[in-house]
């Protein structure tokens with residue numbers, strides 16, 4: 001049976017995102033690290049694809065994942081914006097005063113920084129939110145709390161000691177859907193593309209790229225720069241482009257080829273629904 005590689009275990013946010021994209025009965029192949037997710041998606045015949053978190057509206061970009069994507073040769077075939085509610089979970093009956101340590105995925109800890117700053121708990125980074133919850137249940141730990149979803153609380157029989165503890169009420173993580181299948185048809189209707197490019201470090205070189213994008217009527221929804229290792233502070237860029245008609249993208253790619261020194265198209269796909277994010281900027 002084909003499955004989808006995800007970072008995290010039963011009850012993780014990656015599992016919820018995979019089910020949102022592929023359907024509730026989707027089988028997942030759980031991986032401890034993002035590196036493993038990419039390796040499974042590349043080489044494991046059982047995997048039809050993979051989900052990988054790429055950015056969060058509070059904690060920001062997951063920069064190492066851009067690098068993994070670049071090296072992987074995988075295609076982006078879709079994306080999911082998932083609303084994330086973080087909760088402080090404890091072994092049943094444990095009072096807050098008993099907590100000494102809080103365990104969770106580093107991105108989850110970052111999302112709850114303001115709440116955690118009000119306490120003097122030791123913060124411990126783990127592979128995954130759900131795994132932290134499972135650990136507390138298995139060890140019946142009363143001095144350790146976890147940060148995870150209410151789904152994880154139910155799955156592992158834990159109490160929610162504090163609900164919705166992320167720094168801002170509206171908290172979204174964006175997941176990329178990845179595939180190794182170079183021949184897979186593009187999503188229809190596709191209205192988003194992701195590219196990677198280099199420009200020479202000289203006056204106006206990035207401005208030319210931006211002019212092409214704007215000139216084709218494309219919305220640049222994300223631009224991320226990265227130092228190129230060993231290049232004496234040259235930078236490469238990742239851009240997400242949103243358009244109405246495929247012809248706009250084709251025209252832009254043709255022109256971008258002339259104003260960049262390297263250009264790679266990661267994929268053309270349907271933009272994920274992110275209605276909730278607009279509430280942040282009414």
Ligand SMILES: O=C(O)C(=O)C[C@]1(C(=O)O)C=C[C@@H](O)C=C1
Nearest residue numbers: 012013014053105107128129173
């Ligand atoms: O730990 C999990 O549950 C995950 O799925 C990982 C992850 C992440 O990588 O950002 C997913 C969504 C949340 O932003 C917190 C953690």
